[in-house]
Amino acid sequence: xxxxxxxxxxxxxxxxxEPAAGARLGAPPEAVRLSxxxxxxxxxxxxxxxxxxxxxVQLGRPRKASGDPLALEVPVKRLARGVYTVxxxxxxxxxxxxxxxTFAFGVRASPAGVATSEGATTQSSSxxxxxxxxxxxxxxxxxxxxxxxxxxxxxxxxxxxxxxAAGGWAVAAGGLVLLAAAQRSxxxxxxxxxxxxxxxxxLIWRAAGLALAASALLVAWRKPKVRRAALAVAAGGALGxxxxxxxxxxxxAGGWPSAVAVSAQVSHFAAAGVWFGGLAALLLGFRGAHxxxxxxxxxxxSVLALASLLVVFATGILRAVDELGSPGELLSSGYGRAVxxxxxxxxxxxxxxxxxxxxxxxxxxxxxxxxxxxxxRELALAVAAIAVAALLGTxxxxxxxxxxxxxxxxxxxDFGTTTRVELSTASDEPGPNLFTVQVEDPDSGExxxxxxxxxxxxxxxxxxxxxxxxxxxPGPDDVYVGSGPDLAFDGRWRVDALVERxxxxxxxxxxxxxxxxxxxxxxxxxxxxxxxxxxxxxxxNGYIRISPDPDRxxxxxxxxxxxxxxxxxxxxxxxxxxxxxAGDPPTQQPVRRLGISRFVADVDLEAGPFEIGVVxxxxxxxxxxxxxxxxxxx
Numbered sequence: 001x002x003x004x005x006x007x008x009x010x011x012x013x014x015x016x017x018e019p020a021a022g023a024r025l026g027a028p029p030e031a032v033r034l035s036x037x038x039x040x041x042x043x044x045x046x047x048x049x050x051x052x053x054x055x056x057v058q059l060g061r062p063r064k065a066s067g068d069p070l071a072l073e074v075p076v077k078r079l080a081r082g083v084y085t086v087x088x089x090x091x092x093x094x095x096x097x098x099x100x101x102t103f104a105f106g107v108r109a110s111p112a113g114v115a116t117s118e119g120a121t122t123q124s125s126s127x128x129x130x131x132x133x134x135x136x137x138x139x140x141x142x143x144x145x146x147x148x149x150x151x152x153x154x155x156x157x158x159x160x161x162x163x164x165a166a167g168g169w170a171v172a173a174g175g176l177v178l179l180a181a182a183q184r185s186x187x188x189x190x191x192x193x194x195x196x197x198x199x200x201x202x203l204i205w206r207a208a209g210l211a212l213a214a215s216a217l218l219v220a221w222r223k224p225k226v227r228r229a230a231l232a233v234a235a236g237g238a239l240g241x242x243x244x245x246x247x248x249x250x251x252x253a254g255g256w257p258s259a260v261a262v263s264a265q266v267s268h269f270a271a272a273g274v275w276f277g278g279l280a281a282l283l284l285g286f287r288g289a290h291x292x293x294x295x296x297x298x299x300x301x302s303v304l305a306l307a308s309l310l311v312v313f314a315t316g317i318l319r320a321v322d323e324l325g326s327p328g329e330l331l332s333s334g335y336g337r338a339v340x341x342x343x344x345x346x347x348x349x350x351x352x353x354x355x356x357x358x359x360x361x362x363x364x365x366x367x368x369x370x371x372x373x374x375x376x377r378e379l380a381l382a383v384a385a386i387a388v389a390a391l392l393g394t395x396x397x398x399x400x401x402x403x404x405x406x407x408x409x410x411x412x413x414d415f416g417t418t419t420r421v422e423l424s425t426a427s428d429e430p431g432p433n434l435f436t437v438q439v440e441d442p443d444s445g446e447x448x449x450x451x452x453x454x455x456x457x458x459x460x461x462x463x464x465x466x467x468x469x470x471x472x473x474p475g476p477d478d479v480y481v482g483s484g485p486d487l488a489f490d491g492r493w494r495v496d497a498l499v500e501r502x503x504x505x506x507x508x509x510x511x512x513x514x515x516x517x518x519x520x521x522x523x524x525x526x527x528x529x530x531x532x533x534x535x536x537x538x539x540x541n542g543y544i545r546i547s548p549d550p551d552r553x554x555x556x557x558x559x560x561x562x563x564x565x566x567x568x569x570x571x572x573x574x575x576x577x578x579x580x581x582a583g584d585p586p587t588q589q590p591v592r593r594l595g596i597s598r599f600v601a602d603v604d605l606e607a608g609p610f611e612i613g614v615v616x617x618x619x620x621x622x623x624x625x626x627x628x629x630x631x632x633x634x
Contacts, residue, residue, distance in 0.1 A: 014035075018033040019105040024110050028080075038092045045062050047074045047087075051084055059075040059076060060074065110475065129182035131178065135174055146163070148278055151235070154301040160284040165231065169238075209242075213237030276386075407424055407425050414506040430487055431485055435482050450478075450501050451502060457486040461576045461615040462491065462615060495512055516625055520537070523535055548603070552605065554604065560599045571618060572617065572619070573617055575616045579610070580610070608634075610631070610632045
């Protein structure tokens with residue numbers, strides 16, 4: 001996509017736009033489209049397009065763009081010649097944070113010199129939101145700890161475990177009310193309108209979890225005979241509220257599947273509740289109790305605390321790895337530094353905990369008289385760790401903030417070597433892009449002034465897809481620019497650059513390869529085994545399976561099968577297979593049909609790394625593409 005990169009701290013950062021920021025268009029667009037790094041909430045977002053005189057030219061409110069859930073678009077009036085400014089404010093459906101920015105484009109005019117701003121996280125109500133998240137998390141931790149203490153019977157017999165759980169519920173409920181107010185303020189919308197969005201639904205699910213916990217606590221208070229079972233239900237309600245809280249955040253921002261990331265983060269908070277909340281229940285329940293009773297309670301608690309400690313450490317580190325992407329971001333980003341502080345606090349708490357409860361014998365524990373004082377220090381550090389966790393909820397991981405993509409660049413000459421062109425793109429992603437062409441003399445390397453430049457785009461591995469053309473506009477320093485969605489999907493593209501001069505026109509063939517996203521590949525029968533290996537790739541739209549037989553250097557047959565997302569055979573109308581040894585360009589291989597979803601191609605395999613690309617079009621119009629990197633044994 002054409003890029004106006006968001007800062008690393010942005011939440012729903014702007015990834016691209018059509019028209020591209022800074023583009024000079026030869027014809028007016030019918031709509032302005034923006035793509036973001038997180039799912040935007042269309043009903044609470046704004047996109048304004050202002051003309052040269054400052055008058056708005058957009059028609060209506062933003063709407064979801066077809067084919068891309070991360071994009072919004074707004075139709076515009078018929079635009080006359082001039083420079084137009086796009087001002088946007090996006091409300092994230094992931095974490096309820098707002099980002100905003102501006103950029104400019106021109107219609108038969110250059111937007112150079114127009115002031116713009118990169119996407120930046122809106123700071124209004126951020127401290128209010130941080131306080132609300134802290135209160136909510138402290139309350140749920142106390143609720144979980146008190147409930148677990150009652151179930152595991154290390155909270156004493158005075159009912160302090162139930163009192164702690166009830167107090168935690170009240171604090172969590174207050175935090176939820178404050179969080180709703182903070183998010184309503186950020187969205188700048190009525191509460192009823194907010195509740196109709198995915199962010200509002202997350203607030204409702206948090207409230208449902210707390211409502212279940214409240215009902216269970218009431219039963220535990222009124223019916224002592226079922227107190228333990230009721231407290232277990234209360235703990236489950238609290239975990240439900242935590243699940244809704246985590247699901248409304250950045251748990252799916254990294255490379256893990258969303259369900260795995262959410263499970264890890266819920267386990268992290270649940271273990272923290274057992275550890276920290278349980279310690280508070282232990283202290284409250286055994287004030288003034290005999291040492292023997294206190295030792296027995298500590299013994300029961302310590303088993304759970306050790307398991308919780310391991311879970312907190314493991315999930316905390318794993319989530320940091322997933323969200324940060326690289327160890328260097330621990331110091332280079334605000335999110336990473338906050339993660340580092342949190343891990344340091346957890347380590348310090350673990351050290352105090354080990355000193356508090358390390359046994360001298362099978363049942364004796366170190367310095368019981370000093371235990372309450374040290375445990376209070378442990379709890380104070382726990383509050384600090386939870387405060388950092390609340391802060392992390394208001395920040396975006398670097399992997400979700402959007403980053404400047406890598407562009408593509410290719411150079412070619414005409415047959416007579418009279419003209420050389422260099423084509424550059426702003427992004428290597430499919431979709432709207434900004435194209436820049438420089439025309440040079442091959443001998444001197446100096447730029448040439450020409451009368452016009454056009455590009456024709458043809459997908460090489462999708463012969464059924466139509467070609468498209470784009471006329472570029474002259475820019476400064478004899479550079480030609482234009483933007484359009486001509487690179488519609490990943491794969492290999494032939495781009496013919498038509499350069500027009502007074503002495504005639506020349507056409508220069510170029511080739512671009514938009515990289516395929518990384519996909520999971522499972523292998524059955526390792527290379528070199530008696531049976532042919534099978535490689536199955538899971539893509540967004542289905543599965544592709546290849547099997548080279550034999551899998552050794554020389555002539556081989558590569559069998560290909562396609563499947564739907566439900567793992568049923570996918571009726572396929574067209575399939576293209578390319579093959580290449582390491583360092584060689586891919587070449588298309590003839591394929592033969594064996595069935596509605598099975599094909600075979602004759603391929604000369606070479607030892608070492610070998611690449612097989614597959615592009616399939618199913619009867620319902622679905623496109624499957626995968627590039628297999630396999631190793632051919634010698």
